[in-house]
Amino acid sequence: MIPAATRYARASDLDHALELLGEPEAKVIAGGQSLIPVMKLRVARPSLVVDISQLDLRGVREEGDVLRLGPLTTWAEVAAAEAFERPALAAIQECALGIGDLQVRNRGTVGGSLVHADPASDMPAVLLALRAQLRLRARDAERDVAVADFLRGPFLTDLGEQELVADIAIPIPPEGSGSAYVSVEHPASGFALAGAAALVGPDGETVALTGVGATPFVLPAGAVRDAISRSEIFGDRFASEEYRRELAAVVAARALDAARQRAKENS
């Protein structure tokens, strides 16, 4: 399979990337692990591919009570980052290690996955549970948006055509917190049939689900099974709605158990 004809440009910095994005039908490429497959299927036919891999938007750094994760950080780099070894943020490492395969983790980036917004992608659930915020940059504007507001539907986000994700801010949960991510994957695609991220701490318990709805979403407070029964869950040829509901309850319970255990270790 060969993508439709396109031009390629490598951006030297953020301003250059935003300038290149001024062209209609231009598309950003970072690791390309989502974009290139859809270009090969000719579902995406950008006139210009703007390579942002050289931008200085990579790595993890701690700033007070916030961890700043560069959107160009690859899954392999996320999985190896010491910052995510603490129990409160263990869900991030756990999730990154389970994404795709070794080759995909070497190229695929956190930001790329977020903007692709596959309804079954794993990390958005974790970032939802951890109440992460995205900083979006345009040529002459900048805004912060919660991941919960950023995800609008299947493959649909709040990102403007001439905007880039410049930063992912993850509030560091208080002492005594633990987090976990558990999923049951489709054996061929590796995508989550149901995935759950849990954050447990002094402020309470949060569960976010992926793979079961139009977007990953935070489960309303209350008993997990009740909350799932009130949520909109979809079925498809891989798993019926009924099966996904059951699976969602199972992964949510497992994620909560693991997060509670880590919270205990952390207090």
Place this chain on the structure above:
Amino acid sequence: MSDSVSLAVNGEERSLEVEGRTLLVHALRDGLGLTGTHIGCDTSQCGACTVLLDGRAVKSCTMLARQAEGHEITTIEGLGQDAELHPIQRAFVEHHGLQCGFCTPGFILTTADLLSRNGAPSDAEIRHALRGNLCRCTGYQGIVESIRAAGAAS
């Protein structure tokens, strides 16, 4: 519309013409004649096209050739020679890590990445690392044994 690019492949700077849409695997095979990199599924599943980019395993069917500019690419041709096989290649021969051999270059380059990070991986770590490589002949047992042996040898 094609552009002239320079790619660093197996320690040599190679010039070739590519289009913006040209995939790295096509540039390597058709542009540079390095046909040891195989195309299996063409849909990012099978790992037969795996090469090393700056020492890390990547699927060359899921990358544009232009994205590889400025990076070091290693294909199976750059790993060992017929006269002197790389220790990973030798281990695959000695431990029945292949039958038809079609998937083998990909497995070997994935192994090179794995062993560069972890010289003594457990069987579970080996199998986790092999998630992105499919073999339709061996049933993986011989491959896992080959990798274990290659780790011990290096």
